[in-house]
Amino acid sequence: MAMLEPVHPLTPKSWYLPSKPHKFCPGCGHGIVLKALGENIDELGIQDKTIFGCDIGCSLLAWNFFACDSTQTHHGRTTPVMVGIKRSRPELITVGYMGDGGGYSIGSQHLLNAAVRNEKVTLILVNNTNYGMTGGQMAPTTLPGQKTETSPYGRDPEQTGYPTKGPEFIAQLTPDSAYVARATVSKYNQLKRFIRNALRNQIEGNGFSFVEVLSTCPTNWRTNAQQTWRFLEDEMEPYFPVGELKSPFGKGDK
């Protein structure tokens, strides 16, 4: 009997194959974001000069995800590490990858000030409405009423405020040369386009580039496939509008 040739899934060239299959949970959105990033790195031809930096959070699982020089930092501190690299070696393309806890909570002073200074780095922040890595605690982005390990009766905005709307505040802080968008893993082509714009904006030396990506965390949401997708599309997307909030490349895609 003839041996069947194994079929390999198409993977971006900039993915580091020895670290695949990746380590994210089944149904996790991280892999989709990193696929969009990888395809863009390939298409823009920037693999050799990209520095990928990951935060501590589930993003840390991506420390050897790409066949790009990479570094791993501390929870919330990816932004200053990327700023240090970019200011030292402006020819490199620095991509910081972090969670909503890392970016909006413990590292918020770095994010805010890097945006104000219009640092020429690209930051991708994965919003999964919780602290995934540490077991599902409340995050700045947890929705009102959403149950987490530290809001077991549902988030009460009276006690803990409303979810952080990151791209909205960053858009207010940045000049016109910045790029600010919110994407979702449910709209792949748009996600890929936004990440591409965020990279292009850095390549062209314009300014700060930020993409928040709405993503899934079935493990901590304790949801099956259908419930996971429903939460993303029916709960998260209405609360966190997807689109380009600021783009030097024309009118913006709402």
Add this chain to the structure above:
Amino acid sequence: MEKVFSEAKKAFMTGNETAAWAALAAGAEVMFGYPITPQNEIMHYWTRMAPKYDRGFLQTEDEISAGFTVCGSVQSGKKAFTATAGPGNVLMQEPFGMAEGMRLPLLAIIQQRGGPSSGTVVYSQQEVTLTTFGGNGEGHRIVYSTATHQEIYDYIIKGFNTAWTYRFPTFILGDGYQAKMREPLELYSPEDKGIKMVEPYPLIGLPGHIGEDREPKHLCNIYSLEEELYEVVMKISAEYEAISPELTEYQERECDDAEIIIVSHGVVSRAADDAVTALRAQGLKVGCFRPITLRPFPAQELKNCIQKSGAKKLLIAESAYGQLFRLVRQEIYGETVPMETLFMPGVGIIDYDIMSKIKSML
């Protein structure tokens, strides 16, 4: 890189100005910092000189960021540094820990101020424990405690070479007095003294096509297994211990026949030195020992001093409540010589203070 001094020249300046010139002469390429007294003027002088010598500067949003931007900068191959004090030193322990864990050649100048908390902006030696063993690691750091402006200059130049040779975070531990006093010193370009500056090199952002010329470089900072981390820490520890003998520096004076040895570091060692001169003139057998490196500590050298002199007592004098004392005690464990202490936390110590204490010990 352009030579900063075409020939050695005498100067009379503050320690902070000295530090900025030293970093410049050492070929530092960029400083990241956040204002805190008594360190501020290092940034003030650096920002005035940096554009003239094509060097960089960023005032970050806080000390956490200053430390982490230095981490990123040295990873990308630049000779970067920072300077801080007191609560800023506390905030920088997080990036200093990253530098320990990832073996990053970070250089930080610490000008100690009074503590705890906001303390004073003046002076102390209360950041010894923090600078030597701060962070959630094992104290794999190199700490030079300077006593004069000439030493600030010399050890900043040396410190960059230490950092880039051994890749352990390296500290120049000064204090508010050293920062703000004016003193004469000699400024020079390292090469004119036969000092070869170690060239920085990138850890990431390497040349060549990935997959063709080279593999991608993945720097790791968190490990999945106990055993993985164990391997890493044991390797770092072994390397640190192996290089320690060539790194330790100290000074001793009149210890051969000393009945009392004063142990002090930094600017207090100058008072100890004056006290020894005065007490010897009075016929008292007193000597002094000064660790220049607090990490690694010259433990064997201090033990040798105690043994050869047969000293009856040690006096530990410091502008802190026992931080040097604890370090000495753990380092010379096994010695039975009695120790007395002169603790003046956050306050300057002069020769008279030490002499009175010695007289009370006789």
